[in-house]
Amino acid sequence: MPKIVIDKKEYEFKDGETILEVAWRNNIFIPVFCYHPKMPYVAACRICNVEVRISNSTRIMPACATLCQENMEIITNSNVIKNDIQKGVLELLLLNHPLDCPTCDAGGECDLQELTLRFGSDRSRYEFPKREFERKNFSPFLDLYPNRCIECDRCSRFFHLIGGGTEWGTYNRGWYEVFGVWKKEIIENEFSGNMWEICPLGAINDGSYKFKARPWEIESIESIAPDDSIGSNIYVDIRKKYPKSRGPFEIGGRRTNLFKVYRITSRDNPKVNDYWLSDRERYSYSWINANNRIAYPTIKENGTYRSVNWEYILDAIYSDIKDVNSEEVALITSARSSNESAYLSKILFKEILFTENVGFSEIGEDAIEEVFGYSISNATISDIDDAKNIIIFGDIKNSFPILGIRLIRSSRNGANIFVYNYYKERYILENWAKGIIFHPYEIEKVAYELSLKVKNNEFRGKTVLILPDNLPYRVLRNLLIASIYHDNAKVLILRTKPNKQGFIDVGFKDKSIYEIIEKANLGKIKVLFLWHTDLLLEYPNRSEIESALSKIPIVIYISPFADYSIKYAKYILPETTIFEEDGSRTNTEGRVQIHKQALLNYEDSMPSWWIFKGLIKRFGISLKIDSIEDIRKLMKKEIYYYSEVDFDKRPRYRNYPPFIPSIRKLIKYYEYDLAKYPMRYKNLKLIEPEAKEVKPLVILSPHIYKSSYYASRCEIFYSYIKPYIRTIEANSKTIASLSIDEKFKLEDEEFSIVVNENVVDNVLIYRPLFFDSKINLYLNKYGSREI
């Protein structure tokens, strides 16, 4: 390997590496402002200048932008560099920088402050008035101070290259150079929150963290973003737990500060979120102190509520459920709890109560297991990076926003991206992807045509299909079969519930919640566990669900929040949330990730594994579980998928099932001997679609903030949500074709109709709000209805 000399020591380098990369890898400190490891360099700030000597000539070059060559000699700590370059650059950068560090939120974690202290001069020779800009706020997420800017260009590089946005930029030149938005009121990019994190000083600050705390008072706890099943890695920043001798922080601090999240910052995991976070993941944490958190275990007796202790309520539940038939017990959950809780609940429901009525989502039939033989995607998230063709069903921006960063990147690298949806979403409108929009009744036909294309290898090169798991059964099945026949196709299944993969891994099988509700309506269910979900908020068929819930005598409601279905509950058990408990989660690609307890339990709430442990114990089975580690040991012993997961170290993939190669390779392997050919593949044939007449249809479609279980509880998103306005979007042709009766029907339900030409003909899109107490739609099974 070629070598360079840095400060009289030899180091190896690879072709194309810069001086800075080699130096940092070998722990040689070179200061930077504009360089960011995840973005291309610009060499704007010049603080990283070093002396470079090649064949007896010495020059001063920026380390971040100079490629290594053989026989290069580099000096990072000579007198010239220290006294002239670094001091001089800092003096220049500080010319216009205001001296407001005591009131700046970045104070204490500011690169400019630190490097000035280390290399800078203690006084400035500049005597004239400083430049001043008008201050504007473009976003509730950001707090902007353009006077402090040193023109490093990190924010606009991020915004253009990684966020894929256009409106943000640096305008003007030299003295008057300033970042901002041109003639616009608000930034609409869903990654804008990253800009404060990469800003090397306090020019862009976190809007939600404004004047809350100082960096040295804060402790960062590793955790996982709870909103979607990608599981972006985050740090939860909380107030440091000082020892008792540090009196003033303890007084009054104990009850308030240890229950409060100060902010969320990103944790680098190149395989998952790749350092970045979406705004939904970054700013949704104030739900932790929502008004409707449940404080104490409560029993409803004769119409009145009574708070009781845990032992009493678990005894009471046990005496109610011990004699019930296994067919009459049901569990509905949205899979938002940890793997450990899932495992203990599996013991309770599958091995003690023997129930099969377990539902996670609207569509329960599992096409994945039928085709693959196991229920997990065979692509990873990082497979998107080097794919030639990416085929997406559904809306990425609104459901899995963080994947957008990878899509933009691979689109830049020349991948062909195809998005199949009912309306043109961001990635189609901004030309990152080709859009195929269709009416929902044509979904089977469109998917069948696509499956034929995939099966016949019309997509050349590595192909990744990104499919949400709530696609209709036939659609999903056809696409999965087609992917097996393709030479080089992989499928990334996106779980629509955050920890659904974990729940399936421990041994649950998803059944449609509507089957359970039908049974309940016939009076066949006596005991229903509602676990971390609210049926009335999450599913559209409100009247049917309400009548079903009122027919069940014993509803056990386990949740952190008191939502609408709580009024049907007999037993109310407060559960801790992800930030208040230790645990692990499995994300959509099968990666087991750990989250640690950051806050104290809210009042009397307990982790759900503790609740299920108590119930199991009352059935006379002692599991010898004292802590979360004991459950992990049990899981490693009992469940194949977790047998090699090391929970103490950095999270990793769970075991994969034996890999199924593509069918063409199989045929080669068996030398065309179909007798040896695995039986299962013989029956896998594409199902032809049924033709359906196209009619006007109301579709429930996700919204990035509105339809998230957690984010919709946070006030910071309300400038984007507009909570009290209910709108239906449709194109002008559809609106014109509606009869007066139909329009009247919509207006009767307090909708206002908005023209949006990006929606396909004959479709009306309604984006439901979680806290819409008046919602009274009679939507059918798949979240749609004819009008």
Add this chain to the structure above:
Amino acid sequence: MNLEKVQELREELENLKKIYKKGNSIIIPALWRVQEIYGYLSDEGLEILANELNTTKEKLLQVATFYHFFHTKPTGKYHIYICTNVSCMLNFAYEVVDELRNILKVNENEVTPDGMFSWEEIECIGLCDQPVAGFINMKRITNLNKDNIKDIIENPQNYAPEKTKIELI
């Protein structure tokens, strides 16, 4: 939408595309054409440009605001620059500027009510041997003083045409 101007801009762009074939090299000449046709970088012109060149309006504006000779606000039919750098300043450039302000009764970068004039101070334009120097519609005017600036404003057509085409290399 001014259809004539749009048509003209499209034709100009077609010609430019034959000359500037690589990457972003077409942006600055194209911005010049917009400014000639509209008098300044209008939203309409920039949107057409962004569509034709497959970029965004904001990106074009970031380029445009870097340079002094591009205007993002409307200008008069005749736009006057006065150099106020060292050698012009020593020859009483600020007297010329004050005189302009008195006659036109508008501040820097504002347009007179009849839409005829606007003016602006600039940095050195390399005519230090004939101070005070300046431009009117990108045609140079030199040896300015309090008196001959009046003549320029009375008969601007003697000094420059209403539209000056920038010759590009």
